[in-house]
Amino acid sequence: MRVINFNPGPAGLPLPALERARDELIDFQGSGMSVMEHSHRGKEYEAVHDETISLLTELLGIPDTHQVLFLTGGASQQFAQVPMNFLHPGTSADYLMTGVWSEKAYDEARIVGQARIAATTVGPDKRYVRVPGQGELQLDPRAAYVHLTSNNTLYGTQWHTWPEVGSVPLIADMSSDFMWKPTDVSRFAFLYAGAQKNLGPSGVLIAVARKDFIAQGRRDIPKIFRYSLHAENNSLYNTPPTLAIYLCRNVLAWMKEQGGLAGMEARNRQKGELLYRSLDANAGFYRAPVERESRSFMNVVFHLPTPELDATFVAEAKKAGMVGLKGHRISGGIRASLYNAVSVDDVRALVSFLEEFARKKG
Template sequence: MKQSIRSVYNFNAGPSALPLPVLEKAQQELVDFRGTGMSIMELSHRSKAYDDVHNEAIARLKRLFSIPDNYEVLFLQGGASLQFSMIPMSFLNPGQKAGYVMTGAWAEKAFDEAKLFGEPYQVASTKENNHSTIPGVNDLQYNEDDAYVHLTSNNTIYGTQWKEFPDTGDVPLIADMSSDIMSKPIDVSKFGLIYAGAQKNLGPSGVTVVIIRKDLLERSNQEIPTMLNYNTHAKSNSLYHTPPTFGIYMLGEVLRWIDELGGLEAVAKQNEEKAKLIYDVIDGSGGFYRGHAEPESRSLMNITFKLADESLEKKFLDQAKEAGFVGLNGHRSVGGCRASTYNSVPVEACLALSEFMTRFQKNNS
């Protein structure tokens, strides 16, 4: 599973690294896609050539993610941010309640949108500890007649991630998985709906994946605009209007790359290895580096940390940039440092970062 290394180490939080083999294949096919004499970007979305790309991507996603037959896979636009509105618009009727688990900025944005349609409330919150943990699955207090329970599976800004998901019984569980979808196997059947922007683990920005249980489709609100109705897209195989064809092509090629690596089990093992390289340096630094997330809640996708001596942080980031590390600045709202180690970031990049961090500590202690 050794991957090629480029001239920089890309740790951007999103849009983020893409597999070099996928980019090289896209480059080769850019002008003449599969003998059509046209670029994939020039093909009609009603053509046989594009239809094959579209359906191959859906089929591969279903197989790799072990999506049961009673779910639809949709390719939408508007990013995860539009889902913040589409979900309550579809499932949260006036006077109804929906529970939101508040673990960071994206959960807060989703919560605020839900206020426009019904009565969202907080099932649990980690705000008091600056979102350094994930709530225990047994600590969630929700109502049996809730429209749904919503959570964010991985928090890019604070570097926390759910290790296990709650069983919410008859209450649909909805998850924003934008930053860790396809990073490990999960039991999709636990969820009523999963959504994710593609630009972290699945491909370039511009495509949003929605995995929705068919019974939810059947009981969703139909008195909403056509383009915001999940049924519109489910009935048309996500081809009601012109989809982001190039983005879906790239998504399909990233899925092919995951398949060739050995599937999600192999990807998960590699992600654990990558994160360990960096967390081990943090834990072994004697406090020189300080991780934000508590160990039991640490993300394998976004490793957040600060230097104990804040005056050294700018020096660290400047020297890291000179050494070819891109995207290590923490989110503007919290500062510090962040290494986003998504699927496409190779082991070699994480090893190089761990070695750089060790050298920097030695030279500045």
């Protein structure tokens, strides 16, 4: 029996996507071999590659001005690769600090060139409980780009309104909430997301890049790190993570069957509202620290009265068939990650459990 998976990533995958992979694993479309055994130059794999790009383009409404890239190294590599490409000598980049991952992106940029903090919401306890408002942004109109992290997996905050940055290119790490709802990708010069939260397994990173922006990327860096090179080769310059891309194809096809991104948003908002409503109703026992207007629909964080009760909650939830609820080692507490594959019924089960736990222990 499958457990209810609230892992923060790698996260759960939709069962139909896994079942499709199971059925095709040994013999892919009558070819006599698995999809992971096919050459990335062969027509069998290239059809999967192109279908995955097509599904992304359709679901996101990607305009002709932008292009899909499949990359490796996860978001952590992009923290360095973004400034390597776009932080030209003599320029500076602006970073909006909303959590640990934006801090890491900023640190990598400072190694490559000049970067500045244009906004931060870190508290005196080094934690983040909200995203900044437009009036708090101190942007440089001459910046090479503005970088943000759309969703804070550790502390459970999320951008719900994109900042206005003028004519400066906007870059976003969307690893933990990519495709949770419709997104106007034309607002971004470059966005990137590790697939292992909402779209597939670990091993592949998906980027959506404005073609003219990446064409202006630096040429004095190794070829393999140039986004323009991957764009020119349809992400087939070197061997891509073919199995991970195949599984993303399966997940994207499932998302399309569920009503696309409008369907995902309705489902995800219902899940978040169910869980936050229960936490607020039991506020004497559970503490949800994030300010309401910044609450994440992907990562719901909360604390019980003591660390010992946090540990008991996690252990008893596991016995009840729910895994992945332990908070990050930095932030502690409890974290329920409600990515696309998590169902409304899964969240109802969690709500029932936490309400009963509060009655017993409160």
